[in-house]
Amino acid sequence: MTPLADPQIFPPLDREAELDRLALKMRQASGVGLQLLSLVGTQAESLIDMLPGPVREGLERATAAALESSFTAAAASRGRIADTSDWLTRAITVGTGAAGGFGGLPSALAELPVTTTIILRAIQSIADQHGFDPAKPEVRAACLRVFAAAGPLDDDDATDLSFLTMRLTVTGSAIHGLISKVAPRLAVPLGQKLAAQAVPVIGAAAGAATNYVFTSYYQEVAGVQFGLMRLAEQEGEPIEHLTHDLKKRLL
Structure with missing residues (x-):
């Protein structure tokens, strides 16, 4: 990976203080799951059971297809459309979630x-x-790997940081393989999101709420991912070592 930009723009970080900050950020992301469960008003495990059988069976394929199209579209939009602030991005996804949930499951699938x-x-x-x-293959792969954190409805603490320990050696030719590995992890929370949106009209409110929380979650997780990558580059230290130290702070 190429060196970071001018140190005047990216000043040196204090290793321990930065790890403390990232631990707090990860706790904030994890707390999002409790918010979402209170919003949907049910146990996460039971949400997917509400979906029709064919939808459940095709969820992983739909997730992979969504990632494929999104990966290309998101990259193509850079340079044409200016980046937005975190809060504006959340507001936009609130709108798409409400629109997707208004028509029930069919519109929720189209919104995905x-x-x-x-x-x-x-x-x-x-x-x-x-x-x-983000144009570099290894950075594009790291962006995709953020989704391997699976989302706020995933309560498997052992996998919360698994995406951080993956080596950043993926090139453009391996992106499709990475998508096939990320899709099963992402399919679970997306299925729960779809189920929350499945009731027309009521699903509009659920879609807006879940999209806000999901967007907030992945923004926080991305901040941890790239914060660790920046610290690893500055310190000349393997990211696995930093991840280990971060996990100790989360115990």
Whole structure:
């Protein structure tokens, strides 16, 4: 990976203080799951059971297709459309979530790639804010890997940071393989999101709320991902070592 930008723009970080900051950011992201469960008013595990059988069976394929289209669209939009602030991105996804949920499951399925594109574009913007070029294959792969954190409805603490320990050696030719690995992880929370949106009209409110929370979650996780990458580059230290120290702070 190329060096970070001018140190006047990206001044040196204090290792321990930065890890403390990133630990707080990860806790904030994890707390989003509790917010979402209170919003949908049910247990996460039971949400997917509300979806029709064919939808459940095709969820992983739909997620992979959404990631494929979103990956290309988000990258193509850079340079044409200016990056937006975190709060504006959340506001936009609130709108798409409400529109998607208004018509029940069919419109929620149609909304899925749109919201995924907006979130992926926001992740790319956060990479750029940390001094990494989203056009580079390894950075694009890191943006995609943020989705491997699976989302706020995933309560598997052992996997919360698994995406951070992956080596950043993926090139453009391997992106499709990475999507196939990320899609099963992302399919679970997206299925829960779809179920929350499945009731017409009522689903509009659920869609707006879940999109806001999902967007907030992935923005926080992206901040941790690229914060660790920046610190690793500055310190000349393997990202796995920093991830280990970060996990100890989360115990």
